[in-house]
Amino acid sequence: MTLQLGLFITGQTSNSLRAMENLRRICQHELNIPCEIDIIDVLEHPQIAEDEKIVATPTLVKRHPGPVRKIIGDLSDTRKVLLGLGILQNSSAGRMGKEEGAGNERE
Amino acid sequence: MSASRAFELEKLRTGIAGFDQISNGGLPLNRSTLVSGTAGSGKTVLALQFLVMGVQTCAEHGVCVTFEEAPEDLMRNVASFGWDFESLNRNGQIAIVDATPEQGEEMVEAGAYDLSALMVRIENAIRKVNAKRVVLDSVGALFPQFSDANVVRRELHRIASALRLLGVTTIITMERLDEDGGLARFGVEEFVADNVLVLRNRLEQEKRRRTIEILKFRGATHQKGEYPFTVDHAEGVTIIPLSAIELKQRSSDLRVSSGVPELDQMCGGGFYRDSIILVSGATGTGKTLMVTHYLRAAIERGERALLIAAEESREQLTRNASNWNVDFDSAEKEGLLRIIARYPETMGLEDHLLYIQREINEFQPSRIAVDSLSAFERAGTPKSYREFVIALTSHIKKVGITGLFTNTTSMLMGGASITETHISTITDMIVLLRYVELYGVMRRGLAILKMRGTQHDKDIREYVIDGHGMHLVSTFRDVHGILTGAPTYMFARERDHLAEMFGGSQSEL
Numbered sequence: 143m144t145l146q147l148g149l150f151i152t153g154q155t156s157n158s159l160r161a162m163e164n165l166r167r168i169c170q171h172e173l174n175i176p177c178e179i180d181i182i183d184v185l186e187h188p189q190i191a192e193d194e195k196i197v198a199t200p201t202l203v204k205r206h207p208g209p210v211r212k213i214i215g216d217l218s219d220t221r222k223v224l225l226g227l228g229i230l231q232n233s234s235a236g237r238m239g240k241e242e243g244a245g246n247e248r249e
Numbered sequence: 250m251s252a253s254r255a256f257e258l259e260k261l262r263t264g265i266a267g268f269d270q271i272s273n274g275g276l277p278l279n280r281s282t283l284v285s286g287t288a289g290s291g292k293t294v295l296a297l298q299f300l301v302m303g304v305q306t307c308a309e310h311g312v313c314v315t316f317e318e319a320p321e322d323l324m325r326n327v328a329s330f331g332w333d334f335e336s337l338n339r340n341g342q343i344a345i346v347d348a349t350p351e352q353g354e355e356m357v358e359a360g361a362y363d364l365s366a367l368m369v370r371i372e373n374a375i376r377k378v379n380a381k382r383v384v385l386d387s388v389g390a391l392f393p394q395f396s397d398a399n400v401v402r403r404e405l406h407r408i409a410s411a412l413r414l415l416g417v418t419t420i421i422t423m424e425r426l427d428e429d430g431g432l433a434r435f436g437v438e439e440f441v442a443d444n445v446l447v448l449r450n451r452l453e454q455e456k457r458r459r460t461i462e463i464l465k466f467r468g469a470t471h472q473k474g475e476y477p478f479t480v481d482h483a484e485g486v487t488i489i490p491l492s493a494i495e496l497k498q499r500s501s502d503l504r505v506s507s508g509v510p511e512l513d514q515m516c517g518g519g520f521y522r523d524s525i526i527l528v529s530g531a532t533g534t535g536k537t538l539m540v541t542h543y544l545r546a547a548i549e550r551g552e553r554a555l556l557i558a559a560e561e562s563r564e565q566l567t568r569n570a571s572n573w574n575v576d577f578d579s580a581e582k583e584g585l586l587r588i589i590a591r592y593p594e595t596m597g598l599e600d601h602l603l604y605i606q607r608e609i610n611e612f613q614p615s616r617i618a619v620d621s622l623s624a625f626e627r628a629g630t631p632k633s634y635r636e637f638v639i640a641l642t643s644h645i646k647k648v649g650i651t652g653l654f655t656n657t658t659s660m661l662m663g664g665a666s667i668t669e670t671h672i673s674t675i676t677d678m679i680v681l682l683r684y685v686e687l688y689g690v691m692r693r694g695l696a697i698l699k700m701r702g703t704q705h706d707k708d709i710r711e712y713v714i715d716g717h718g719m720h721l722v723s724t725f726r727d728v729h730g731i732l733t734g735a736p737t738y739m740f741a742r743e744r745d746h747l748a749e750m751f752g753g754s755q756s757e758l
Contacts (some may be wrong), residue, residue, distance in 0.1 A: 144660075152365035160360070184366045188373035191366050197348050198395070199366040215360030216442035 145177040145227070146206035152199045153185050154214045161200035164217035172224060204228070258469045261381075261418045264302030265295070267488030270462055271472040277444055281409040281419040285433045286448030292482050293318075294424040295332070295448065296384040298485040299420050303333045303382045304342045311382040312374045312417075314346040314367075316390040329487045344374040350394050358396055366405035368457055375415055375709075383412055387422040387513040392435050395615055401734060402436065432464075443467035449475065453630050457597060461488055477636060480601035490642050505616070505651055506550075508542030511721035512680075515697060515706035520678065523649045524701070525642055527622075527672060529656040530682030533692060534625045535712070537561070538719055539571050539682070543653050547616050548580045555614040558606055559589040560623035561597035566590065575717045587612050598637040601625065604645050617651055622654040622672075638672045677701040678680060685711075685731050694731050 149165055164183065169177050184191040193197060195202060204212040204227055213226035228238035252637050260274035269275050276299075286292045301313035315323055323345075324334040337343040348367060350356075375383065388405060394599055404551050412419050423433040428449055445464040450457060460475035478488040504519035507526075513519040520526055530536050540556070547554040558566055566588060567577040576668075580586035589608060593601070609617065619641075626634050645652040654672070673679060679698035696709045707732050708724040730736045 196366040198362045215362045218360035222359035
């Protein structure tokens with residue numbers, strides 16, 4: 143199984159650069175499965191952002207396997223990224239589950 | 250005047266009925282305006298109308314950024330106003346940016362972010378259709394999607410500034426929780442707009458009353474206070490620009506007949522063509538008969554007449570008119586008469602006003618009668634009734650036709666009513682119809698209370714109603730106080746009268 147990811151950034155802003163760097167690190171060190179990364183600069187491809195309804199940048203989209211999930215931010219919170227990708231299950235991170243619960247409440 | 254105008258920001262004509270008047274010319278050009286209001290106050294309709302009117306009246310294209318309603322729902326909802334968003338969208342006149350949250354999609358936050366992607370998409374849409382107008386509806390829906398409200402506020406501020414540089418005029422709608430609380434939720438107003446409109450939808454004495462207020466326009470003038478408006482399925486939002494109504498009425502020397510020859514004589518040859526006449530009297534004094542005469546005078550001259558009936562049905566009116574040998578039915582068939590019979594309670598006064606104005610514009614009558622105007626008091630608060638009367642009067646004056654209103658007084662003898670106090674100053678002529686009790690017999694008296702711009706007969710004339718209608722006969726002599734409803738008789742005549750009255754009966758005894 144290959145993880146297909148899309149990372150939406152806006153030019154060379156510090157958030158964009160950090161997000162690319164963090165994603166590279168996570169793919170290399172945290173994930174045991176191969177991933178395809180598609181980096182989309184919305185300044186150059188606004189229509190793709192339109193089609194995928196991207197509002198915030200950076201946004202990481204897990205396109206495959208489904209369901210589609212979006213993770214926003216510069217990806218500096220590794221645990222949240224893994225949770226968002228469905229790699230890290232709540233059971234494998236007991237204290238994480240608690241944290242995410244708090245996050246949901248805020249939303 | 251010219252000096253103060255030099256500093257004023259340029260405005261963009263919106264094309265929304267009444268708005269350009271109360272805003273002294275439209276929305277501040279290339280700025281953002283926040284439209285705040287409670288749920289159901291008409292924000293979205295106003296905002297989308299801004300886009301549609303741009304295309305229809307100014308050939309200006311627009312972008313609609315929707316945060317709350319999916320584009321399909323949005324298009325379907327406004328289709329009822331006759332706005333074909335779908336084809337406007339297809340023809341590249343209006344672009345839609347869908348910023349609604351995806352149903353069931355989880356969004357995780359993992360670090361710092363901003364809303365640059367949204368800005369890029371808006372910019373892209375503006376370029377694509379070469380837009381001059383942008384709507385963000387409603388930005389409140391953006392807040393629950395993100396954990397940090399500060400980021401959203403900051404980004405909205407950034408978007409508003411960027412839009413200004415792009416040379417577009419923007420409406421941002423935002424929900425507020427209640428009519429008297431904070432201006433907008435999440436403190437948006439402090440960050441976003443130099444210009445704020447407030448839409449209200451209050452319940453006043455069991456009647457809904459919608460108003461719009463321009464709270465501020467930075468660096469530009471506007472009319473102050475709340476203006477009533479209505480949301481209507483033919484035109485969307487229509488604002489009634491009351492105090493902005495100009496007293497710029499033409500004056501005509503032409504006279505038209507009232508339909509009662511003796512009354513024409515009394516007022517020196519008939520009503521002025523562009524005057525407003527108020528006929529005031531208790532029930533049964535012959536107001537509707539007078540209206541019938543008035544309408545017939547137009548029909549006989551081959552002119553169109555419009556009757557707004559608020560108390561009787563079309564069938565009743567037609568039947569009663571035929572008793573006076575006036576054939577309403579064939580006049581309607583010939584296109585000389587239009588009767589609109591509608592109970593005042595069926596809708597709000599703003600809607601009534603809109604419908605009457607529309608009838609006038611469509612039918613182009615030379616005279617209009619409202620029978621009775623006072624019945625409309627029931628359909629609103631005293632304030633909105635007053636506004637209704639003023640707006641209706643000024644519209645009739647504007648188109649330069651004759652208007653005859655009837656007013657039912659509550660007291661049989663004498664007395665005044667709200668309608669009289671409200672509109673006596675804006676009518677050109679007041680005709681009083683009164684019951685007069687003389688020597689134990691009910692008779693009827695007519696007086697012209699005022700008539701602008703001409704001499705009129707000051708007598709109180711007795712009139713009778715027979716099979717041919719209303720006839721004015723002699724003047725009441727030797728009687729005072731008819732108008733107050735408590736007549737007193739002059740002594741000399743009184744003694745004669747008493748002698749007559751009892752003389753007959755004494756001889757019988």
